[in-house]
Amino acid sequence: MTSADEKSPIVIDAPDDSFIQMIIKTGGPNVQNCYQCGTCSGSCPAGARTNYLVRGIIRKALLGLKEQCISAPELWFCTTCYTCTDRCPQDVKPTDVIKAIRNIAVAEGYMLVPHQKTALKVLEAGHAVPLDKESWEVLREKVGVERVPPNASRYPEAIEEIRKIAKKTGFDKLVEEKEEKKEE
Amino acid sequence: MPKQSFYHFLGCIIPHRYPSIEAAAKLVFKDLGVELLDMEGATCCPAPGVFGSFDRVTWATIAARNLTIAEAGGHPITTGCNGCFASLWDTNHELKHDDELRAAVNENLAEIGREFKGTIEVWHYVDALYSLVGLEKIREKATRPLKGVRMAIHPGCHWMRPKQVKKKDDSEHPHIFKEICEASGAEYVPYKDELICCGAGGAVRTADVKTALDFTKQKFDSLLEAGGADVVVTPCPFCELQLDMGQVEIQKFFDAEYHFDILHVMELLALAFGHEPEEFGLTTHLQYMQRKNQPNWKRLGIEARA
Ligand code: SF4
Numbered sequence: 001m002t003s004a005d006e007k008s009p010i011v012i013d014a015p016d017d018s019f020i021q022m023i024i025k026t027g028g029p030n031v032q033n034c035y036q037c038g039t040c041s042g043s044c045p046a047g048a049r050t051n052y053l054v055r056g057i058i059r060k061a062l063l064g065l066k067e068q069c070i071s072a073p074e075l076w077f078c079t080t081c082y083t084c085t086d087r088c089p090q091d092v093k094p095t096d097v098i099k100a101i102r103n104i105a106v107a108e109g110y111m112l113v114p115h116q117k118t119a120l121k122v123l124e125a126g127h128a129v130p131l132d133k134e135s136w137e138v139l140r141e142k143v144g145v146e147r148v149p150p151n152a153s154r155y156p157e158a159i160e161e162i163r164k165i166a167k168k169t170g171f172d173k174l175v176e177e178k179e180e181k182k183e184e
Numbered sequence: 185m186p187k188q189s190f191y192h193f194l195g196c197i198i199p200h201r202y203p204s205i206e207a208a209a210k211l212v213f214k215d216l217g218v219e220l221l222d223m224e225g226a227t228c229c230p231a232p233g234v235f236g237s238f239d240r241v242t243w244a245t246i247a248a249r250n251l252t253i254a255e256a257g258g259h260p261i262t263t264g265c266n267g268c269f270a271s272l273w274d275t276n277h278e279l280k281h282d283d284e285l286r287a288a289v290n291e292n293l294a295e296i297g298r299e300f301k302g303t304i305e306v307w308h309y310v311d312a313l314y315s316l317v318g319l320e321k322i323r324e325k326a327t328r329p330l331k332g333v334r335m336a337i338h339p340g341c342h343w344m345r346p347k348q349v350k351k352k353d354d355s356e357h358p359h360i361f362k363e364i365c366e367a368s369g370a371e372y373v374p375y376k377d378e379l380i381c382c383g384a385g386g387a388v389r390t391a392d393v394k395t396a397l398d399f400t401k402q403k404f405d406s407l408l409e410a411g412g413a414d415v416v417v418t419p420c421p422f423c424e425l426q427l428d429m430g431q432v433e434i435q436k437f438f439d440a441e442y443h444f445d446i447l448h449v450m451e452l453l454a455l456a457f458g459h460e461p462e463e464f465g466l467t468t469h470l471q472y473m474q475r476k477n478q479p480n481w482k483r484l485g486i487e488a489r490a
């Protein structure tokens with residue numbers, strides 16, 4: 001354990017509110033309603049087993065500590081169960097705030113490799129969990145449905161449309177860049 | 185009443201990993217006189233916790249593309265996955281209420297010659313069964329009630345939460361999913377952690393499967409403390425994967441071994457409606473494939489299969 005004198009306290013003269021404005025714009029409009037009661041963390045099944053503290057992340061966000069929020073690995077332990085959202089007395093919608101912070105993290109290059117791979121699968125196959133082995137087709141046959149379902153697994157033009165969307169939104173770049181970084 | 189028709193949104197996990205749910209859903213809806221239409225060229229919903237966490241506008245655009253397929257045909261959508269339901273229902277809702285997002289999404293969709301119009305509704309199977317078909321009709325069709333089968337339920341999260349937006353059920357004291365499951369004739373067994381998340385969502389399973397499984401383990405332990413159950417029923421294939429295959433994974437990661445049979449609510453109803461397990465391939469659940477075993481037929485009250 002670090003003792004109190006070894007820690008450097010955060011000095012906040014004028015909190016930088018640009019991060020809060022980003023969160024509000026990215027899907028967490030009620031973030032400033034938070035009065036730090038802790039109902040969210042007290043209800044959180046992710047916090048019960050990891051160092052993820054939803055109230056703490058919201059507090060840091062309110063203080064403008066962007067880097068600390070977006071670089072925290074525990075940001076990715078939220079299962080988006082929405083229990084906190086249903087219980088928050090201030091209608092902060094903490095789940096949406098966390099998702100907004102994740103969006104900002106990803107835009108700034110904080111994306112875990114397994115997540116990037118899953119995203120790539122959607123661009124490659126139209127599905128995050130694709131029909132990528134013959135054995136899955138055999139499984140389908142066994143239960144009495146057609147070998148290839150009538151989704152993007154059967155219609156390559158659907159995958160083409162997803163790629164066009166990703167290109168338009170710049171999502172393809174977000175996913176690719178990470179791969180290049182890895183290869184360096 | 186004219187015959188109800190839905191576009192059947194399959195998503196990824198049902199058609200690609202747990203096709204027995206797809207087969208069971210087809211049997212059940214047919215028995216209930218509801219028509220399911222193929223949704224040609226539908227893609228990943230896309231996964232709300234994953235894509236929604238990466239880039240909200242891309243997530244909403246891909247989901248909206250799926251919605252436009254149903255809009256073109258003029259029928260509502262139904263899906264048997266909490267995650268798919270979350271992406272499609274939430275996007276439909278948000279685009280109907282948020283002009284800025286709608287403009288951004290439609291600008292993206294224009295690139296592929298599509299437009300979100302907001303003309304259809306999205307229903308979870310549970311929702312469609314409860315509100316449009318009705319419990320009475322389901323009970324009527326349950327010609328092989330699963331009498332004496334001790335049934336625990338795992339409702340999962342995204343069908344009913346966030347409750348103020350979804351307005352489907354009271355997420356602290358939900359009753360709808362339970363009542364549908366009880367229509368099978370099985371006996372409901374409560375347990376303390378019934379309402380906690382299975383652990384798979386929010387991109388957690390993808391990033392750290394052990395942490396995800398720790399949630400699942402807590403649920404199983406809570407269920408055992410309550411005296412155990414013959415079957416655990418869920419309305420979601422991702423929860424089903426986590427609870428079913430998760431048992432095999434838990435054995436690897438933790439020093440613990442569980443043997444629960446996990447059913448999607450469509451598989452439960454197919455059995456209660458008198459269908460045989462081989463009609464929809466119940467034994468193809470990944471738990472059984474990997475453990476090379478079979479459901480506990482005796483506990484399910486079904487005669488042993490060869
Ligand atoms: S429950 Fe709501 S108000 Fe309370 S700490 Fe969490 S986000 Fe803030």
Ligand code: SF4
Nearest residue numbers: 044078079081082084
């Ligand atoms: S949505 Fe996330 S932060 Fe909220 S209770 Fe669930 S796991 Fe915790």
